[in-house]
Amino acid sequence: MPQKPPDGSPPPDDGALPPAALAELTERALGAYVHVPYCAARCGYCDFNTYTAADLGGALVSSVGLTTFVDIATKEIRLARAVLGDADLPISTVFIGGGTPTLLSAGDLARLLHALDAEFGLAADAEVTTEANPESVDPAQLEQLRAAGYTRVSFGMQSDRPHVLAALDRRHTPGRVSEVMRWARKAGFEQVSLDLIYGAPGESEADWAASLRAAVQLGPDHVSAYALTVEEGTKLSRRVRRGELLEPDDDLLADRYLLADEILTAAGLTNYEVSNWSRGPAARCRHNLGYWRGDHWWGFGPGAHSHVGGVRWWNVRHPAEYAARLGAQRSPASAREELDASTRRVERVMLGVRLAEGLGVAELDEAGLAACADLARSGLVEPGALESGRVRLTRRGRLLTDTVVRALLPD
Template sequence: MPSALPDGEPVPHDGSLPPHALDGAADRPLGFYLHVPYCATRCGYCDFNTYTATELGGSSREGYAEQAVEEIRLARRVLGDDPRPVETVFVGGGTPTLLPAADLGRMLAAVRDEFGLARNAEVTTEANPESVDPAYLAELREAGFNRVSFGMQSARPHILRVLDRTHTPGRPEECVGEARKAGFSHVNLDLIYGTPGESDEDWRASLDAALAAGPDHISAYALIVEEGTRLARRIRRGEVPMTDDDVHADRYLIAEERLTAAGLEWYEVSNWAVTGDEAARCRHNELYWTGADWWGAGPGAHSHIGGVRWWNVKHPAAYAKALAEGRSPGAGRELLTAEDRRVERILLELRLSRGCPLSLLAPQGARAAERARDEGLLEREPYEEGRAVLTLRGRLLADAVVRDLVD
């Protein structure tokens, strides 16, 4: 959840939506994102909307679960008699597992009580490897969570130090086994490549360690150095080197080779799941990538319902104050036009292994797609069937391909 919020028009005091937002809602899945904005320490590369104990400005994480529950109740009031059960719940942060497992369970129970959960709902929480143990994981499973995502980032101690990650090397892999024993069907490990000082050997070691742990999903993200972070300042001072795009491309190819050989397949540019098992994919993220509906509860959380996108106030104290006063914590919103939604579909769906329909493209974008096919950036067979699907080379140049196709 990025720390910067866009401009936008005011959100109504009661959080109400334009009548058209629920048009056709029955045909769209509904998900919930629950943001927990607390961290024990701040990682040097992170610009998410998170707060350590010294940054809370009088607010307290002890009462946070009740605040999130209050926003879930607000969501029920705003969505009225919308009959859809919730298909996915994702608790992210920050470090959700800094809260007691009972608090996360209470937030999930509020979603279940207010909306109901679909029979096969996916319920995920992110977790810091050092903030869980077998008893905590068992309590989460008992509360109804069935998917957990651990932040591993790297298996190499010197890379973890550059990233300011505080977990012990090897602990994320142990957590996978503990989660399995607790009854979690689906487990993800997050990795980062391109950290200053990382070698190809370091990256292969991280991939091999992650695979050996036996998760059914691995996310691998190129490190993005965000302005304002400690890592950006260190690079600017010359303390650590910047990694270039060619290195990122090499690391991505290594990931594709290692993960595919181990029986995982890409379904989104940065995400791999067990081959042939759609249940191993992160369905909540697929809501984002396909423009479905989700309500984001928590400081700085973003929501989208039927072409209306809004975002909450950032600071936990301001968030708590709004809810205590009986008003929406929304800071701003925008109403997406048909053209906005068309462009966003191309931007997001092209990153998926199933691609995006060529029918979404304007004439200039269609011509660009034809060139991309001829240049080996789009798969030929899907193209002939009316879809733009990235080749491996296309994935390496995904941002450039997307820019051409949305023109």
């Protein structure tokens, strides 16, 4: 989540949503995202809304830190239930992200899940994910999380090369990922995912290939691979600006992506979204699919974003202000926007085209439809899928997703 949120309109203090948004509630699945904004240390490339002990006056265990986070977030969960009314809205997916969610105890993470279940109920087949840094978990914690109802864990591996991890300011060693994977399997997690980053300073093609091979040898059900981006305001951006490090080159990043697709595909992982691969449909991240398909989700926690029925809003960013608003029985939302039909269609095109299932041509206007033939001739979308009424990116098209979107959404 970027440092500066978008502009928006002031939301009501009680968080109430327009009747038109509430009328759509039962049309799509509801997901819950919980942003745990605490980290032991901040990685140099990260611009997420996170806070270390130094940021909070010297201790994460404070009135706005770990010890009371679940109690405060539970107030927002109750607010969400009141705003969404009495409709039967079982939560289909839960994703605990951050930050480093596993800085919370297993007991606190279980309490978060219990609060969601108490207010909304969890669907019988709910997917429940927590992110975890490899150095922030142990076997007992993973066993407790699985017993509490977590079904999926996503480890931030990033790289298998020590010097690349150092360049990214990651704290774990390569061997630690193998350990936590074994612990997660022993604990009985249904799905285990790994996150990787390519294009880090000092990373060679051989380094990236080694990281990919190390990842697939661990047998994950799911892999996400993202290009390193230099975000303004980060330690990495300052080092690039001073000339200490080179910004990743677009052609190099494209080569890294192709190598990832080659190695992951050969290992039996299928690309289902531009940056995500899974071991079959059942291992796809259903929570993230909800984002890409335009489902409803409520984001709990400082700086979290939400979307219900074409209304999007985002919370205040600092934990102290978040706690103060909820303590005063006010919504923690900072601002919101109501999307008109045209904007919602644009977003459906931008997100839907990223999926391997493709985008239905019914979402396109006349100009977008006219562009499809040129995109097929250019090798960016599959001609056969187009004949069947869907826009599906080719492998080359995935490298040029922004180009495809601009063609499908001409001014």
